[in-house]
Amino acid sequence: MANRQQGDHTGQSIVVDVPGQRLYLFEGGAFRAAYPVSTAERGTGNREGSLQTPLGLHRVAEKFGEHAPLGQIFRARRSTGEIAEILAGPDQRAERDDVTTRILWLDGLEPGVNQGGDVDSRGRYIYIHGTPEEGRIGSPASHGCVRMTNRDVIELFDRVAVGALVDIIE
Numbered sequence: 001m002a003n004r005q006q007g008d009h010t011g012q013s014i015v016v017d018v019p020g021q022r023l024y025l026f027e028g029g030a031f032r033a034a035y036p037v038s039t040a041e042r043g044t045g046n047r048e049g050s051l052q053t054p055l056g057l058h059r060v061a062e063k064f065g066e067h068a069p070l071g072q073i074f075r076a077r078r079s080t081g082e083i084a085e086i087l088a089g090p091d092q093r094a095e096r097d098d099v100t101t102r103i104l105w106l107d108g109l110e111p112g113v114n115q116g117g118d119v120d121s122r123g124r125y126i127y128i129h130g131t132p133e134e135g136r137i138g139s140p141a142s143h144g145c146v147r148m149t150n151r152d153v154i155e156l157f158d159r160v161a162v163g164a165l166v167d168i169i170e
Helices: 150-159
Strands: 012-017 022-027 030-036 056-064 072-075 078-083 099-108 127-130 146-148 165-169
Touching (some): 030 150, 099 150, 127 150, 146 150
Parallel strands (some): 012 165, 127 146
Antiparallel strands (some): 012 022, 022 030, 056 165, 072 078, 072 099
Protein backbone atom coordinates (compact mmCIF):
# COMPACT_ATOMS: atom_id res chain seq x y z
CA MET A 1 0.00 0.00 0.00
CA ALA A 2 3.00 2.28 -0.08
CA ASN A 3 3.32 5.06 -2.63
CA ARG A 4 -0.38 5.65 -3.05
CA GLN A 5 -1.06 8.29 -5.63
CA GLN A 6 -1.99 11.55 -4.01
CA GLY A 7 -3.81 14.43 -5.54
CA ASP A 8 -7.21 15.09 -6.89
CA HIS A 9 -7.59 14.81 -10.62
CA THR A 10 -11.37 15.23 -10.44
CA GLY A 11 -11.62 18.86 -9.30
CA GLN A 12 -13.90 17.57 -6.52
CA SER A 13 -13.35 17.57 -2.79
CA ILE A 14 -15.36 16.60 0.24
CA VAL A 15 -14.98 17.94 3.76
CA VAL A 16 -16.49 15.91 6.60
CA ASP A 17 -16.99 18.21 9.61
CA VAL A 18 -17.12 15.80 12.56
CA PRO A 19 -18.26 18.32 15.24
CA GLY A 20 -20.96 19.66 12.91
CA GLN A 21 -21.94 16.20 11.61
CA ARG A 22 -22.01 17.63 8.08
CA LEU A 23 -20.44 16.71 4.76
CA TYR A 24 -19.64 19.47 2.26
CA LEU A 25 -19.05 18.91 -1.46
CA PHE A 26 -16.87 21.29 -3.49
CA GLU A 27 -16.29 21.22 -7.23
CA GLY A 28 -13.58 23.37 -8.78
CA GLY A 29 -13.16 25.05 -5.40
CA ALA A 30 -16.80 26.16 -5.29
CA PHE A 31 -19.28 24.95 -2.69
CA ARG A 32 -21.93 22.70 -4.27
CA ALA A 33 -23.83 20.82 -1.55
CA ALA A 34 -24.07 20.04 2.16
CA TYR A 35 -25.48 16.90 3.75
CA PRO A 36 -26.07 15.80 7.34
CA VAL A 37 -24.00 12.75 8.32
CA SER A 38 -23.31 10.48 11.23
CA THR A 39 -19.71 9.74 12.21
CA ALA A 40 -18.51 7.37 14.93
CA GLU A 41 -20.32 7.09 18.22
CA ARG A 42 -16.86 6.67 19.84
CA GLY A 43 -15.47 9.87 18.35
CA THR A 44 -12.39 10.23 16.19
CA GLY A 45 -9.33 8.06 16.01
CA ASN A 46 -7.30 6.29 13.40
CA ARG A 47 -6.37 2.97 15.07
CA GLU A 48 -7.60 -0.41 13.86
CA GLY A 49 -10.33 -1.74 16.15
CA SER A 50 -11.11 1.66 17.68
CA LEU A 51 -14.55 1.94 16.02
CA GLN A 52 -13.70 5.63 15.57
CA THR A 53 -13.81 7.86 12.50
CA PRO A 54 -10.33 8.52 11.12
CA LEU A 55 -9.19 12.10 10.63
CA GLY A 56 -7.12 13.50 7.82
CA LEU A 57 -6.86 13.55 4.07
CA HIS A 58 -8.32 10.64 2.11
CA ARG A 59 -9.46 9.95 -1.42
CA VAL A 60 -12.39 8.02 -2.82
CA ALA A 61 -10.60 4.83 -3.87
CA GLU A 62 -13.54 2.79 -5.16
CA LYS A 63 -17.30 3.04 -5.48
CA PHE A 64 -19.84 0.22 -5.15
CA GLY A 65 -23.58 -0.06 -5.64
CA GLU A 66 -24.29 1.84 -8.84
CA HIS A 67 -27.95 1.26 -9.78
CA ALA A 68 -28.67 -0.71 -6.57
CA PRO A 69 -32.13 -0.05 -5.13
CA LEU A 70 -32.51 2.28 -2.16
CA GLY A 71 -31.89 0.30 1.03
CA GLN A 72 -29.93 -2.50 -0.67
CA ILE A 73 -27.76 -4.22 1.96
CA PHE A 74 -24.08 -4.85 1.18
CA ARG A 75 -21.65 -7.18 2.93
CA ALA A 76 -18.00 -7.11 1.89
CA ARG A 77 -19.10 -4.61 -0.81
CA ARG A 78 -21.40 -7.17 -2.44
CA SER A 79 -25.17 -7.02 -2.64
CA THR A 80 -26.94 -9.49 -0.39
CA GLY A 81 -30.19 -9.14 -2.29
CA GLU A 82 -31.86 -7.88 0.91
CA ILE A 83 -33.49 -4.48 1.36
CA ALA A 84 -33.11 -2.88 4.79
CA GLU A 85 -36.01 -1.49 6.77
CA ILE A 86 -35.28 2.24 7.02
CA LEU A 87 -35.66 3.47 10.61
CA ALA A 88 -36.67 7.12 10.89
CA GLY A 89 -36.77 7.55 14.68
CA PRO A 90 -33.72 8.97 16.50
CA ASP A 91 -33.93 6.19 19.11
CA GLN A 92 -34.52 3.36 16.65
CA ARG A 93 -31.59 1.02 16.18
CA ALA A 94 -31.13 -1.70 13.60
CA GLU A 95 -30.23 -5.23 14.71
CA ARG A 96 -27.05 -5.07 12.58
CA ASP A 97 -24.73 -2.31 11.39
CA ASP A 98 -25.76 -2.68 7.76
CA VAL A 99 -24.12 -0.81 4.91
CA THR A 100 -26.83 0.22 2.47
CA THR A 101 -27.49 1.68 -0.98
CA ARG A 102 -24.03 2.98 -2.03
CA ILE A 103 -20.41 2.74 -0.85
CA LEU A 104 -17.53 5.18 -1.36
CA TRP A 105 -14.44 3.38 0.00
CA LEU A 106 -11.85 5.76 1.44
CA ASP A 107 -8.09 5.45 1.13
CA GLY A 108 -5.94 7.40 3.60
CA LEU A 109 -3.26 9.62 2.07
CA GLU A 110 -1.20 10.47 5.17
CA PRO A 111 1.45 7.86 6.10
CA GLY A 112 1.34 7.09 9.81
CA VAL A 113 -1.89 9.05 10.26
CA ASN A 114 -4.45 7.19 8.14
CA GLN A 115 -2.22 5.16 5.83
CA GLY A 116 -0.22 2.05 6.64
CA GLY A 117 0.16 -0.14 9.71
CA ASP A 118 -2.67 -0.16 12.24
CA VAL A 119 -4.01 3.24 11.14
CA ASP A 120 -4.82 2.38 7.52
CA SER A 121 -8.29 3.70 6.65
CA ARG A 122 -8.66 1.49 3.60
CA GLY A 123 -7.60 -1.56 5.59
CA ARG A 124 -10.14 -0.58 8.25
CA TYR A 125 -12.86 -0.53 5.55
CA ILE A 126 -13.78 3.09 6.17
CA TYR A 127 -16.62 4.08 3.85
CA ILE A 128 -19.10 6.82 3.16
CA HIS A 129 -22.33 4.81 2.90
CA GLY A 130 -26.06 4.65 3.43
CA THR A 131 -27.60 3.33 6.64
CA PRO A 132 -30.91 1.87 7.77
CA GLU A 133 -30.66 4.12 10.88
CA GLU A 134 -31.61 7.35 9.10
CA GLY A 135 -33.19 8.77 12.24
CA ARG A 136 -29.73 8.89 13.82
CA ILE A 137 -28.18 10.98 11.01
CA GLY A 138 -26.89 14.24 12.43
CA SER A 139 -25.58 12.58 15.60
CA PRO A 140 -22.52 10.38 16.11
CA ALA A 141 -23.77 6.81 15.71
CA SER A 142 -21.51 4.83 13.37
CA HIS A 143 -18.78 2.28 14.04
CA GLY A 144 -16.17 4.42 12.23
CA CYS A 145 -17.63 5.11 8.80
CA VAL A 146 -19.42 8.23 7.61
CA ARG A 147 -23.13 7.41 7.31
CA MET A 148 -25.59 9.30 5.14
CA THR A 149 -29.28 8.99 4.40
CA ASN A 150 -29.84 6.63 1.51
CA ARG A 151 -31.16 9.34 -0.83
CA ASP A 152 -28.24 11.63 0.00
CA VAL A 153 -25.61 8.93 -0.57
CA ILE A 154 -27.13 8.17 -3.98
CA GLU A 155 -26.85 11.86 -4.89
CA LEU A 156 -23.26 12.09 -3.63
CA PHE A 157 -22.29 8.81 -5.33
CA ASP A 158 -23.66 10.03 -8.66
CA ARG A 159 -21.80 13.36 -8.38
CA VAL A 160 -18.39 12.27 -7.05
CA ALA A 161 -15.70 10.51 -9.07
CA VAL A 162 -13.12 8.01 -7.88
CA GLY A 163 -10.08 10.05 -6.86
CA ALA A 164 -12.00 12.90 -5.23
CA LEU A 165 -10.28 14.14 -2.07
CA VAL A 166 -12.01 13.69 1.30
CA ASP A 167 -10.76 15.65 4.31
CA ILE A 168 -12.20 14.49 7.64
CA ILE A 169 -11.73 17.30 10.15
CA GLU A 170 -12.37 18.01 13.80
